[in-house]
Amino acid sequence: MKEQDKMPDDRRGFVMALGGAIATAFAAIGSMLLPGSAAASLTDDEDEHDSEEAVVEVQYGMVIDVRRCIGCHACTVACKSEFDVPPGVNRSWVEYTEKGQYPNVGRSFLPRLCNHCSEPLCVDVCPTNATYRRDQDGIIAVDHGVCIACKYCMHACPYDARFLDPVNEWVDKCDFCIHRVSKGLAPSCVNTCVGGARIFGNLADPDSAVSKLIARHRVSVLRSEMGTFPNVYYIDADFTDEVDRRRPELREVRVITHRRHKERT
Amino acid sequence: MHLGTPWGLEVILYLFLAGMGAGTITASASMLLRGGGGDGQYFSIARYGALVGPFPVVIGTVLLIFELGRPFRALNLYKVINLSPMSLGSWFLAFFIVISILYALLFLPWPNWHGERMSSWRRRIAWICVPSGLSVAIYTGVLLGAMPARPFWNSPIIAMLFMISAISTGMALIIFTRALFYKVHLDVPTEERSWHGSGYVLAATDVLLIGFELLVLFLLLMFAHLTVGSVKYAVEIILPGGELAVLFWGGVVLLGLVIPGVIEMFFVAPKLLYGGHYTAPRSIDIVVPLAVMVGGYLLRYVIVMAGQLTGPVGL
Ligand code: SF4
Ligand code: SF4
Numbered sequence: 001m002k003e004q005d006k007m008p009d010d011r012r013g014f015v016m017a018l019g020g021a022i023a024t025a026f027a028a029i030g031s032m033l034l035p036g037s038a039a040a041s042l043t044d045d046e047d048e049h050d051s052e053e054a055v056v057e058v059q060y061g062m063v064i065d066v067r068r069c070i071g072c073h074a075c076t077v078a079c080k081s082e083f084d085v086p087p088g089v090n091r092s093w094v095e096y097t098e099k100g101q102y103p104n105v106g107r108s109f110l111p112r113l114c115n116h117c118s119e120p121l122c123v124d125v126c127p128t129n130a131t132y133r134r135d136q137d138g139i140i141a142v143d144h145g146v147c148i149a150c151k152y153c154m155h156a157c158p159y160d161a162r163f164l165d166p167v168n169e170w171v172d173k174c175d176f177c178i179h180r181v182s183k184g185l186a187p188s189c190v191n192t193c194v195g196g197a198r199i200f201g202n203l204a205d206p207d208s209a210v211s212k213l214i215a216r217h218r219v220s221v222l223r224s225e226m227g228t229f230p231n232v233y234y235i236d237a238d239f240t241d242e243v244d245r246r247r248p249e250l251r252e253v254r255v256i257t258h259r260r261h262k263e264r265t
Numbered sequence: 266m267h268l269g270t271p272w273g274l275e276v277i278l279y280l281f282l283a284g285m286g287a288g289t290i291t292a293s294a295s296m297l298l299r300g301g302g303g304d305g306q307y308f309s310i311a312r313y314g315a316l317v318g319p320f321p322v323v324i325g326t327v328l329l330i331f332e333l334g335r336p337f338r339a340l341n342l343y344k345v346i347n348l349s350p351m352s353l354g355s356w357f358l359a360f361f362i363v364i365s366i367l368y369a370l371l372f373l374p375w376p377n378w379h380g381e382r383m384s385s386w387r388r389r390i391a392w393i394c395v396p397s398g399l400s401v402a403i404y405t406g407v408l409l410g411a412m413p414a415r416p417f418w419n420s421p422i423i424a425m426l427f428m429i430s431a432i433s434t435g436m437a438l439i440i441f442t443r444a445l446f447y448k449v450h451l452d453v454p455t456e457e458r459s460w461h462g463s464g465y466v467l468a469a470t471d472v473l474l475i476g477f478e479l480l481v482l483f484l485l486l487m488f489a490h491l492t493v494g495s496v497k498y499a500v501e502i503i504l505p506g507g508e509l510a511v512l513f514w515g516g517v518v519l520l521g522l523v524i525p526g527v528i529e530m531f532f533v534a535p536k537l538l539y540g541g542h543y544t545a546p547r548s549i550d551i552v553v554p555l556a557v558m559v560g561g562y563l564l565r566y567v568i569v570m571a572g573q574l575t576g577p578v579g580l
Contacts, residue, residue: 110580121412127352128341148338151271152351158414158577164271169334222580226413243498243578 059118059138060176061203061231062190063213064111066238068197071096071109073258075189075198082177082188088260089163091174092189096256099240105252108238111198113189114161114174115222115230116140122153122162131171138203138231139178144170158226176200203231270573275332280405281434281565282325283358284427285558288435289318290365291398294391296466306463311391313446314439315372319365321438322401326358350411354404361397368394402431409572416495417502418572420488426481426564433474434561437554440467444550464550465536465543468529471557475526482518499575503567508574513567521560525553 071094079085079092092113100106120140122131130146131153133139147170154162154171162173177187181200185191190200201210213219214233221230222237242263245253257263268274293314300307330339342355368390371383406424413419449460489500503513528549535541 121414125349125351125411127345127347127349127355129345129347130341146341148341149333149335150351152349152408154271155415155573156412160576223577226577237580239580241578241580 056138056204058136058202059204059231060116060181061138061201061210061233062113062176062187063199063201063210063219063233063235064237065197065199065213065235066109066111067236068195069094069109069111070195070197072194074192074194075111076258078188078192079174085172086165086167088166089172090259091172093258095258096254097238097240098254098256099238099244099250099252101252106238110234110237111189112159112161113232114140114157114176115159115228115232116174116176118229118231119227121156121158121226121228125152125156127152134178137181139176139181140173141175141178142171142173144168144172147171158223158228159230268570270570272569272573273332275328277565277569278562279325279329279332280427280569281562282321282328284402284405284431284565285434285438285561286318286320286322286325286365287361287398287401288431288433289314289321289438290361290368290394290435291402292432292435292439292470293318294368294394294398297387297391298395306459306466309447310439310443310463310467312372313442314435315365315369317438317442318435319362319369322358322362322365326362350404350408354401354408357397357400357404361401364390364393364397399428403428405431409568414577415572415575416577417489417499417575418568419496420485422481422485422488423568426478426485426568429474429478429481430561430564433471433478434558436467436471436474437557437561440464440471440550441554441558443467444547444554461543461545464545465533468543468545469533469537471554472526472529472533475522475529475557479518479522479526482522495575495577495579498578499571502571502575509567509571512563516563517560517567520556521563522557525556525560528553 073094076090076093079090083091085091092111095110095112096107097110098105098107116139118138120131120133123133123140126132127150128146128148130143130148132141132143134141149164149169149171151164151171154164157173162171164170165172177185177189180187180191186200187198190198199209199213201208203210203214205211206215210233213235217235219233219235220237220239221233224230240250240253240255242253242255244250255263293311296307296314297311300311330336333339342352343359346352346356368387371387371390372378375383377383403424406427409415409418409427410420410423443463447460449456451457451460486500486504489496490504501507503509505514507513532543532545532549536543
């Protein structure tokens with residue numbers, strides 16, 4: 001009987017209990033996220049920040065001079081054989097963009113790879129620290145032994161640079177050929193490029209070939225609005241995308257990605 | 266189960282089940298604390314929630330672990346903690362699984378389980394259950410919202426939506442279980458009053474949550490539609506003519522929210538508005554929660570798929 005007397009304000013009571021509970025939850029979450037708390041100090045975040053502020057000595061990057069690309073896919077094939085990449089997935093690939101209406105038409109090529117971003121979202125979301133930034137050269141790498149294949153990073157990357165390795169069931173992507181560049185060799189795609197369209201080097205050194213090209217040309221990066229600060233630069237890239245079909249002056253736009261899933265995402 | 270997207274049915278089911286389980290335990294613990302932790306009708310509601318709540322969470326988690334391909338790799342999640350929503354979420358989840366099972370055990374008919382010591386333990390654990398349940402319910406939405414590369418998800422309101430839906434489906438699970446298992450003699454006046462009394466608490470709360478959820482969905486759609494760029498293109502997938510429009514409007518909005526909301530309002534209104542009587546047949550307490558739960562699953566399905574099928578526009 002005692003319980004039933006309370007009935008009229010039941011609903012409000014529940015909502016108030018819920019409100020208090022929400023506040024408690026936020027307080028709990030907040031205290032976990034505060035820098036310097038027990039949770040944060042378990043990671044080596046603080047060390048990372050220190051080294052970011054220090055002078056960067058080596059930041060590997062690439063310049064892709066689209067004017068010199070002939071769309072031959074030699075880089076795609078070199079990369080495939082370098083890493084024995086399973087069918088259907090790519091660490092590096094070349095897209096074609098065709099636009100306009102006959103006789104006013106154009107076609108351009110866009111070699112793609114991981115941008116080894118300076119603000120890599122893939123690193124931020126990785127729950128196991130399997131994806132990490134190498135302090136010594138700025139390469140973003142995946143530790144295959146640690147990756148749990150949760151595929152969170154595949155969503156976080158705005159460039160679709162990552163894929164699930166269907167054989168090994170871990171997530172993989174371009175690593176700038178760490179095994180080659182750490183021995184002073186150029187990445188396999190750069191080594192094989194017939195037109196000399198891919199140029200690799202140290203962006204932190206103002207006298208490197210890549211730094212000079214960037215200084216002297218109008219360069220661009222992909223999806224700069226994402227705030228990822230890519231370290232792969234393009235000279236003369238055509239940024240036309242399928243959404244540009246809405247433009248009356250183009251009308252016809254065809255993007256051929258040469259990847260298993262046909263559309264850019 | 267591959268849908269051709271990085272996250273397939275296991276992940277969607279996990280998001281739904283973990284949310285529902287967390288919502289059930291949160292609702293149960295709130296009810297218990299509201300009733301002062303003692304016996305009575307709040308206790309019986311709390312008990313149904315406590316006893317069913319851990320099941321969906323554990324089932325969802327097992328599904329998720331097997332989705333990884335090599336289940337033991339999941340242990341790598343517990344070798345570090347970082348600020349990734351998935352890392353924080355897995356720690357929340359592990360803690361919640363332990364605490365919710367503990368909570369459920371306290372409701373089993375041990376000898377002397379109505380004693381003062383047991384009730385005080387139940388109260389203490391309930392106080393932990395509420396924030397940890399909410400953190401599990403909310404992290405799944407934060408997880409999706411964290412990435413500008415997925416414009417459909419990249420909004421703080423997704424976390425709010427998932428949290429409300431979690432509590433609403435949790436309430437539905439409690440109503441459903443209670444309708445199936447509660448033995449009541451409706452010809453005994455005290456029992457009849459107590460049955461309808463607690464039924465009213467549950468239904469009224471559910472109506473409120475459904476209303477909030479509709480409001481949040483409206484805000485999500487309105488802001489996405491009013492902006493230009495990636496988010497506007499992304500939301501087209503659930504607007505009329507889009508690939509997921511039928512599932513969204515028919516399944517999530519109509520079946521999962523509007524219809525259950527209207528039916529429950531019909532039964533709740535007399536008591537809410539002019540102190541009349543609340544009497545809902547048992548069949549309603551079975552059908553309506555089922556619709557809410559199906560709608561909750563479809564909500565996860567539509568949101569997760571819409572986010573994966575759309576991306577930023579331009580290069
Ligand atoms: S391109 Fe994608 S995978 Fe590569 S570093 Fe940037 S966010 Fe990460
Ligand atoms: S799939 Fe692997 S690398 Fe990517 S976020 Fe998950 S654990 Fe990290």
